[in-house]
Structure formats: structure tokens, C-alpha cells
Amino acid sequence: MSAYPPIADYAIIGDCRSAALISRDASIDWLCLPRFDGPSVFTALLDQQRGGRFRIAPTGPFEVTRRYVDGTNVLQTTFRTPDGAVRVTDLMPVADEETKTRELWSEHEILRRIEGLEGQVEVEVYYEPRLDYARTPICLRAHPQGALIAEDGSRVLLMRSDIPLTIEAGGRLARARPVVRTGDSLLLAWSFTQGWPAVMPAEGAHALRQIDGTIAWWRAWSDQCTYDWEFRDIIVRSALTLKLLTYAPSGAIIAAPTTSLPEHIGGVRNWDYRYCWLRDASLTLRALLDLGYNVEGEAFLSWLLHATRLTRPKLQILYDVYGEARLPESELDHLEGYRGSRPVRVGNKAAEQVQLDVYGEVADAVHQYVIRGGRIDRATGRLLVGLGNTVTKMWRDPDEGIWEPRSGKHQHTHSKVMCWVALDRLIALHDDGHLKAPVDAYRRERDEIRRVVEAHGWNASLESYTSALDMPVVDASLLRLAFCGFADPRGERMRGTRRAIDRQLTKNGLVYRYFFDDGLPGDEGAFGICSFWAVEACALSGNFEEALAWFERLLSYANDVGLFAEEIDPDTGEQLGNFPQAFTHVGLINTALTLARLAGRPQEQPAGRKEGKI
Amino acid sequence: MNVGSILLAGFAATILMTTMMAASQGLGYTRMSIPFLLGTIFTASRDRAMVFGVIVHTIDGLLFALLYGGLFELFGSATILVGAGMGVLHGLFVLTVGMLIIPGLHPRMVSEYYGPTPNRMLQPPGFLALHYGRGTPVVTLLAHVLYGAMLGGLYRV
Numbered sequence: 167m168s169a170y171p172p173i174a175d176y177a178i179i180g181d182c183r184s185a186a187l188i189s190r191d192a193s194i195d196w197l198c199l200p201r202f203d204g205p206s207v208f209t210a211l212l213d214q215q216r217g218g219r220f221r222i223a224p225t226g227p228f229e230v231t232r233r234y235v236d237g238t239n240v241l242q243t244t245f246r247t248p249d250g251a252v253r254v255t256d257l258m259p260v261a262d263e264e265t266k267t268r269e270l271w272s273e274h275e276i277l278r279r280i281e282g283l284e285g286q287v288e289v290e291v292y293y294e295p296r297l298d299y300a301r302t303p304i305c306l307r308a309h310p311q312g313a314l315i316a317e318d319g320s321r322v323l324l325m326r327s328d329i330p331l332t333i334e335a336g337g338r339l340a341r342a343r344p345v346v347r348t349g350d351s352l353l354l355a356w357s358f359t360q361g362w363p364a365v366m367p368a369e370g371a372h373a374l375r376q377i378d379g380t381i382a383w384w385r386a387w388s389d390q391c392t393y394d395w396e397f398r399d400i401i402v403r404s405a406l407t408l409k410l411l412t413y414a415p416s417g418a419i420i421a422a423p424t425t426s427l428p429e430h431i432g433g434v435r436n437w438d439y440r441y442c443w444l445r446d447a448s449l450t451l452r453a454l455l456d457l458g459y460n461v462e463g464e465a466f467l468s469w470l471l472h473a474t475r476l477t478r479p480k481l482q483i484l485y486d487v488y489g490e491a492r493l494p495e496s497e498l499d500h501l502e503g504y505r506g507s508r509p510v511r512v513g514n515k516a517a518e519q520v521q522l523d524v525y526g527e528v529a530d531a532v533h534q535y536v537i538r539g540g541r542i543d544r545a546t547g548r549l550l551v552g553l554g555n556t557v558t559k560m561w562r563d564p565d566e567g568i569w570e571p572r573s574g575k576h577q578h579t580h581s582k583v584m585c586w587v588a589l590d591r592l593i594a595l596h597d598d599g600h601l602k603a604p605v606d607a608y609r610r611e612r613d614e615i616r617r618v619v620e621a622h623g624w625n626a627s628l629e630s631y632t633s634a635l636d637m638p639v640v641d642a643s644l645l646r647l648a649f650c651g652f653a654d655p656r657g658e659r660m661r662g663t664r665r666a667i668d669r670q671l672t673k674n675g676l677v678y679r680y681f682f683d684d685g686l687p688g689d690e691g692a693f694g695i696c697s698f699w700a701v702e703a704c705a706l707s708g709n710f711e712e713a714l715a716w717f718e719r720l721l722s723y724a725n726d727v728g729l730f731a732e733e734i735d736p737d738t739g740e741q742l743g744n745f746p747q748a749f750t751h752v753g754l755i756n757t758a759l760t761l762a763r764l765a766g767r768p769q770e771q772p773a774g775r776k777e778g779k780i
Numbered sequence: 781m782n783v784g785s786i787l788l789a790g791f792a793a794t795i796l797m798t799t800m801m802a803a804s805q806g807l808g809y810t811r812m813s814i815p816f817l818l819g820t821i822f823t824a825s826r827d828r829a830m831v832f833g834v835i836v837h838t839i840d841g842l843l844f845a846l847l848y849g850g851l852f853e854l855f856g857s858a859t860i861l862v863g864a865g866m867g868v869l870h871g872l873f874v875l876t877v878g879m880l881i882i883p884g885l886h887p888r889m890v891s892e893y894y895g896p897t898p899n900r901m902l903q904p905p906g907f908l909a910l911h912y913g914r915g916t917p918v919v920t921l922l923a924h925v926l927y928g929a930m931l932g933g934l935y936r937v
Binding site: 181182183198260262263266273361383409412413414415416417442459461462465469472473475476477478488489490494543544546583601 | 805808809810811825826827889891892893894895896897898903904906907911912913914
């Protein structure tokens with residue numbers, strides 16, 4: 167098996183419709199087009215041999231440092247060699263809509279600029295695209311206008327470059343070995359078009375303008391971040407990452423841009439995360455709104471409420487970026503998987519699961535929006551009441567629960583509590599005049615849920631709430647009972663639950679989600695967001711200093727450019743699972759917001775500051 | 781052409797088509813709502829958009845009925861089959877060309893090339909309006925076939 171870079175070696179660039187992962191040796195190893203869940207064009211991430219990549223790196227030994235240009239999603243990789251230093255700047259160009267109406271832009275474009283900083287360095291440019299997850303053969307040929315072109319059906323890949331690339335291996339790849347000297351500036355512009363006449367990628371002064379414009383656009387966006395307490399740099403990086411995982415045409419936010427990065431190296435816990443989980447709703451919305459990103463928050467909420475129309479009044483747990491509910495899962499047997507972790511899956515069968523917590527997440531998201539001054543129209547009100555009615559009928563049913571195990575349904579405590587949250591928030595929305603709901607029935611059911619959870623979701627010998635009713639095990643989702651208004655974070659029951667989770671699920675400050683059998687072989691790492699929840703619960707219980715130190719420790723697990731995967735191995739600190747993971751960054755932001763509030767520096771926007779309506 | 785007759789048939793056919801599409805939407809086959817798409821040209825209010833949209837869609841239905849009437853006269857025949865055939869062409873045109881150009885014409889709809897500027901606007905329908913649900917092409921085509929068939933059945937040349 168070829169050497170795979172650690173997951174934490176990757177950084178992300180994107181244009182809010184698709185995203186590329188770039189390794190520390192400036193290799194684009196993952197890019198799906200025309201949108202996040204489209205088939206990949208570079209797949210080395212999941213198969214170093216046959217996946218295909220677009221790499222720019224010195225031919226000799228080198229040391230690497232990386233950074234994002236401040237306040238942007240423009241990546242700079244600097245290589246230092248015995249003979250000199252070069253810098254590679256990578257970006258997917260972005261601009262405001264007005265600019266795009268003045269100039270003709272490629273449908274999808276990547277710009278790569280190589281600059282000589284010191285001495286002279288021989289670099290290799292290696293370009294090997296592979297369509298359809300490396301299943302479709304491709305043949306590169308020279309385009310009359312000095313570009314490289316590859317076509318397949320309605321798809322066209324174009325590469326324009328200051329560096330003459332030689333086509334090799336019968337058109338399978340192209341390569342060049344230029345020597346870059348101090349002051350040199352070389353550009354490679356790459357574009358992908360599907361179903362339209364291709365627009366040639368930018369070159370020369372136009373490309374440089376696009377780079378400057380992209381930096382300016384991202385800086386203007388990150389300057390809108392209203393957060394002004396400690397940890398601002400990592401908060402802004404998390405916000406920029408969340409933004410990259412937003413699908414701008416619909417407002418949806420995907421969980422991660424990758425599929426099948428393993429939760430256990432060599433194992434089978436490899437899932438496709440290029441979809442939108444409703445579970446992330448209330449936490450994501452809170453993060454966006456409290457950082458000052460009202461329009462993104464409203465767009466996401468609007469997508470959440472209206473893209474899910476196909477399945478209402480029931481909600482599925484995940485949808486694609488346009489609200490498609492059917493996401494059939496299949497395995498890509500021709501790929502060896504990241505470090506041999508097979509199968510590689512596309513699609514996600516979890517879409518078929520029943521997870522009752524999503525109703526609470528959606529209702530709470532709307533409530534978060536309204537208490538910050540947002541308004542909802544009558545159609546949205548009716549939709550929410552439909553969800554509430556579904557909850558009153560379904561909350562007694564078993565479900566698969568928040569962790570999506572493939573081992574069947576149980577009476578999950580967290581799901582019951584989130585049903586309580588759904589009814590509680592809908593009652594509040596009714597009481598504040600935002601909608602008309604059958605609140606007497608809602609109150610009755612809400613109180614019954616509490617009675618059931620307190621009676622059967624608590625275990626006296628464990629001194630903890632339990633993962634499922636009358637089942638003496640714990641899982642990390644119970645930490646959320648402290649945040650959602652169900653349990654007093656300083657109360658005995660929540661303190662006991664925290665102690666049990668600390669005892670049973672926490673290692674080196676990192677929290678596993680559970681340790682019971684989930685129907686799959688192998689183990690997994692500690693969950694990033696669970697670790698942030700534990701910090702938040704710790705802070706809310708009154709242990710601010712302990713929580714602050716814990717939070718700082720968790721931040722040290724970020725990679726060199728501030729990104730987190732889904733999981734972290736507590737023994738090695740290695741990042742595991744799909745990358746970068748929106749939910750982990752949402753947890754990071756929300757924990758910082760809670761710490762700021764407890765430190766007397768609340769970041770929440772005052773009610774009435776917003777005037778949006780969904 | 782008997783204008784009164786074709787307008788009356790057009791009104792009935794539009795009501796049938798709108799009802800069928802609204803029912804399909806309610807049953808979860810599609811998120812497509814032509815009245816909503818039309819209404820949001822005039823207002824961002826979801827509630828008012830539906831009212832405007834139904835009015836505009838009805839007027840559209842009447843105008844298209846005149847076109848159908850003209851074609852019936854041209855062919856010298858108005859039957860359910862001829863009407864349904866015209867409905868197929870009409871539906872295909874809406875699904876392909878119509879859905880392709882609507883993001884460029886609609887003031888509150890983004891295109892698939894939009895971003896990263898955040899938006900609170902309508903999603904683009906995509907090819908065959910598939911972004912509004914897998915069942916959208918079938919529902920839209922069927923609705924237009926019903927529209928044409930009803931016109932063909934009711935109008936007399």
C-alpha cells in the first residue's frame with residue numbers, strides 16, 4: 167500500500183459549491199464536481215495509486231510550512247529546500263454576484279500560483295485527473311490555445327499554464343519540472359465545465375486580479391465576524407470552514423466534503439458525509455447567528471424548512487444539498503480506501519433510519535432564530551405545527567438515535583429529550599404569538615416525556631442518565647441535556663451524568679461517544695464534538711477555569727491550519743474520520759460562545775437586531 | 781377561433797393542472813409549485829406569493845389556452861389526443877428551456893453558479909427541475925398533458 171498522508175495533513179479550499187483537499191506537499195488529492203456530492207476528479211485521498219492528483223512540490227527534499235492568508239480560504243504552502251524556497255498559493259476564485267455579471271467566469275476553477283522566494287528550486291508539476299471516482303479513463307490532449315484539454319461526454323477539464331506540461335502515459339497524465347528562481351511567478355489555472363460551452367480559465371493579469379479579488383472577498387466576509395473574545399483566530403477559521411461547507415445556491419451546509427475517511431484505520435467505519443444532517447441544525451444556526459452571519463443562518467434555516475418538504479410532516483435525518491431524500495448507498499470496490507480502509511461508500515443508508523431527535527433540532531433552530539429577533543411566516547408556522555403533531559404521535563417509538571448505529575432501534579433517552587425540546591419550543595413559539603399550535607396537547611405530551619425520562623432514563627446505581635430507557639449504559643449525547651433546558655447543568659443528576667461520562671468515556675480529555683456494541687466491527691476515535699460538549703457542560707456546571715483549560719487543550723488537537731476532523735485518537739492525537747468536519751467546528755464555536763458568556767463577555771446578538779423573515 | 785369557448789376551457793384546464801400539481805406537492809412527489817415560483821417574482825412574502833402566483837398562473841393558463849386554440853384551428857382538429865400531444869410538447873418545453881432560463885429571469889432565484897455570497901433566495905430548479913424532487917419531471921409533464929387533453933376535449937373546432 168502506498169504512503170498516505172495523515173488526515174490532518176490536509177487543508178481545504180473551495181467556492182461554496184465544491185471543495186478540494188490539499189495535502190502538505192501541495193497535492194490536490196480530493197475534489198468532487200460539479201458539487202460536493204458529485205463524483206470525484208482527483209481521488210488520491212482514497213487511492214494513492216489510481217486515484218489521480220494535481221501536485222506541485224520540489225523534486226528534492228524539503229520542509230513545509232502552511233498557512234491560510236489571514237481571514238481567507240486562500241492556502242499558502244511554503245517549501246524550503248537546501249537550494250531555496252518556493253511558495254504555492256491555492257484557491258478557488260470567488261467574487262460577488264455583481265462582479266460575475268461583468269466578467270465571464272468559469273463554472274468551477276482552481277488557481278495555483280508558484281512564487282520563487284529564495285534561491286532556485288526545481289519543482290515537479292504532476293497533473294493526473296481521473297473522472298468518476300477514478301473509474302472513467304481520460305485522455306489529455308493539447309488544446310489549440312495552449313491549454314491541456316480532457317473531455318468526457320458533457321464534461322470538459324481545461325488547464326492553462328505558464329509552464330509547458332508534457333503529456334505522458336498515453337494522455338493519462340501531464341508533467342513538468344520547471345526551475346523556479348527568486349522573484350518568479352508562475353500560474354496554473356484549471357477549470358471544470360459540465361453541460362455548457364467551457365470558459366477558458368483565467369491567465370496572466372486576469373488570474374492575478376482573481377487572486378486579489380478572492381482574498382478581498384474572503385477578508386470582507388471574515389471581517390463580518392462579530393466575535394471579540396479570546397480565541398478569535400480559531401473561531402474565524404472555524405467560521406470560514408463552515409462557510410466553505412455551505413452550498414451557496416441552496417443554503418444547505420454539508421457535514422464534510424469527503425467520503426469514507428475512516429473512523430478506525432483499516433476498518434469498515436467509512437461513511438459518506440457529503441450531505442446535510444438536520445441534527446446539526448440548531449447548533450449550526452446558533453453558531454452562525456451569534457458570530458454575526460445572519461444571512462447564512464437564515465439561508466440555512468430556510469433550506470432546512472423548505473427543502474425537507476418531500477418527506478414532511480416526517481423528517482429524514484439527512485438530505486442532499488437540494489433536499490433530495492433518496493440517497494442510496496453503494497460501495498466503490500475499485501478503490502483501496504484511505505490506508506486500506508474499505509469499503510469506500512457513496513450515498514448514505516442512514517437516510518433511511520428513524521431518528522426522533524431531528525424534530526427537536528429543527529424546532530430549536532427556529533426558536534433560536536426567533537429569540538434573536540427573526541420572524542416566521544404562517545406557512546412556516548403551519549409546517550412546524552405539523553412537525554409537533556408528528557412528535558406527539560411518534561415520541562414513544564424506538565429509534566436509531568443520534569449515533570446512527572446499524573444495530574437496530576432502541577428507546578434512546580437523548581431522542582426522547584429532543585422530542586421534549588421540540589414540544590417545549592413550539593409551546594414557546596405559540597405563547598409568543600409566532601404560530602398557533604394545539605398547546606394543551608403539546609404540554610401534556612411534553613410533561614409525559616419528562617416523567618418517562620426521569621423515571622426510566624435515570625439509573626440510580628450509575629448515578630447518571632442512561633443512553634436508553636432502562637439500559638444501564640451511558641453515551642456522550644447525554645451531555646446535551648444540560649444545554650437544551652431539560653436538565654439543570656448544576657443539578658445533581660447532570661453532575662452525576664458528567665461524572666459517569668468522565669469515568670467511562672473520557673480519555674486524555676477526549677470523549678468517546680459510546681462503548682457499547684453498535685453492530686460494526688472495530689473501534690473508533692474520540693468524537694470531536696462530544697469533547698467540546700463535555701467542556702461546555704463542565705463550564706455550565708460552574709467549573710469555568712477547568713473548562714477553559716480543557717478547551718485550550720482541545721484546541722491543540724487542531725491541525726497546522728486550524729482544522730478538525732470528526733474524531734481524534736486520544737492515544738496519538740491523530741485525526742480520524744471525514745475532514746474537515748462541520749459539526750466539530752460548530753462544537754468549537756458554541757463552546758467558545760458559552761465560555762465567553764460565562765466570562766461576562768456575551769457574544770449573542772441582541773434580539774431585535776435582526777429583521778429577517780423565513 | 782371561438783375565444784369565449786377556449787378561454788372557458790382554458791380556465792377549467794388551468795384549475796385542473798394547478799390542483800394536480802398542488803396535490804402532488806402535498807403528497808411529497810415534488811417541491812415544484814409554479815404559482816409559488818410566479819408569485820415570488822412580485823413579493824418575497826410566502827403567503828402573499830401564493831395568492832399572486834395563483835392569479836398570474838391562471839392568467840398564464842388563459843393565454844396559453846388561446847395559443848392552443850389557435851393551433852387547434854390550424855390543425856382543424858381538437859381532440860383529447862391532439863391536446864395531450866400538445867401538452868407533452870408544452871411540458872417538455874417548460875422542463876427543459878423554461879427551467880433553464882428561469883434563474884436568469886426570476887429576481888429572487890439564484891443560479892447553480894451562485895456563491896459564495898449568502899442568499900435567502902429560491903433554489904434553481906436544475907435540469908428537468910430535478911432539484912425540486914425526483915418526481916418533478918413526471919408530475920410537471922403529466923399536469924401539462926392533462927391541461928392539453930382537457931382543452932382538446934372541451935374545445936370544438
